[in-house]
Amino acid sequence: AAGVIQSPRHLIKEKRETATLKCYPIPRHDTVYWYQQGPGQDPQFLISFYEKMQSDKGSIPDRFSAQQFSDYHSELNMSSLELGDSALYFCASRFQGKVGGTANTGELFFGEGSRLTVL
Amino acid sequence: SQQGEEDPQALSIQEGENATMNCSYKTSINNLQWYRQNSGRGLVHLILIRSNEREKHSGRLRVTLDTSKKSSSLLITASRAADTASYFCATVRSNDYKLSFGAGTTVTVRA
Numbered sequence: 001a002a003g004v005i006q007s008p009r010h011l012i013k014e015k016r017e018t019a020t021l022k023c024y025p026i027p028r029h030d031t032v033y034w035y036q037q038g039p040g041q042d043p044q045f046l047i048s049f050y051e052k053m054q055s056d057k058g059s060i061p062d063r064f065s066a067q068q069f070s071d072y073h074s075e076l077n078m079s080s081l082e083l084g085d086s087a088l089y090f091c092a093s094r095f096q097g098k099v100g101g102t103a104n105t106g107e108l109f110f111g112e113g114s115r116l117t118v119l
Numbered sequence: 120s121q122q123g124e125e126d127p128q129a130l131s132i133q134e135g136e137n138a139t140m141n142c143s144y145k146t147s148i149n150n151l152q153w154y155r156q157n158s159g160r161g162l163v164h165l166i167l168i169r170s171n172e173r174e175k176h177s178g179r180l181r182v183t184l185d186t187s188k189k190s191s192s193l194l195i196t197a198s199r200a201a202d203t204a205s206y207f208c209a210t211v212r213s214n215d216y217k218l219s220f221g222a223g224t225t226v227t228v229r230a
Contacts, residue, residue: 004161033218042207042222043162056217090161107152108209108218110161 002026004111006091012117013081021076021114025093031055032074033108034066035090043090049074050096081118088113124221125208131227138195140224142208143188149213151184151191156205156223165193165206170213198228 005024013019025032031050035043036059045058049068060066063081068074078085092108126141142151150169154162168175168184168191175182181194195202207223 035220042220045217045219088159092162107164107167108162110154110163112161113159115159 004091004093004109006089006111006114008114009112010115010117012119014119015081015083017081017118019078019081019116021078021089021091021116023074023076023091023093023111025072025074025091026109029093029095029109030072031094031096032068032072033092033094034060034074034076035092037088037090037113038084039087041087046076078116081116083118086116086118088115090114125206125224127224128222129225129227131229132198134198134200134228134230136198138198138202138226138228139192140206140226141190141192142221143190144208144210144221145189146210147213148186149211149216151182152209152211152218153180153182153191153193154207154209154220156207158204162207195226198226200228200230202226203228 007022033048034046036046037043046060047066048056052068064078066076090110090113092110094108124143132138148170150167152167153165155165156162166177166180166182168182179196184191205223205225208221209218211218
């Protein structure tokens with residue numbers, strides 16, 4: 001079965017550079033989530049999209065932006081990178097269906113993550 | 120914060136023993152989920168327990184939920200070396216369905 005695909009798997013950048021991470025959700029999933037996980041930390045919610053519209057925002061820095069495209073893939077853009085941005089970035093997807101419906105309470109399917117190292 | 124707090128932070132057991140970890144949370148939930156993460160890999164969903172359920176089983180996993188105490192436990196029976204991983208609980212809030220992760224328990228199973 002198709003899973004969530006993230007690219008690139010590994011990325012090395014210098015401080016103040018820009019990075020873009022991509023996420024391809026499971027087919028027919030309409031909701032995408034981005035999480036950041038620092039070393040030894042729990043996943044921190046950054047932002048989510050439902051049907052190509054931002055649905056929720058977490059602890060995402062102003063230097064970061066994200067969007068979901070018409071084919072439901074999502075991109076996380078990170079600018080003016082700092083050393084503290086070094087982390088695993090996970091994308092997750094699920095089928096939410098109707099907003100507020102019971103379908104949006106189910107499990108998330110995670111990608112393998114993109115490891116960003118900022119030097 | 121809605122994030123669950125997990126206890127213990129780390130657990131080391133012998134193969135064949137049982138591993139128990141706990142998760143506490145703060146607000147009303149729709150369901151609670153447990154995920155496993157192997158080092159540097161993505162999180163994998165293990166089991167979901169709804170707020171009106173008290174216990175659920177899946178293979179060697181047993182999850183309990185006590186909504187009055189706002190806590191859940193995950194029991195892994197007859198542990199194997201392959202169970203070595205970090206385990207996270209995640210709560211789905213009942214008012215806005217927001218999912219939040221706890222800090223995780225790192226389990227090491229010694230052969």
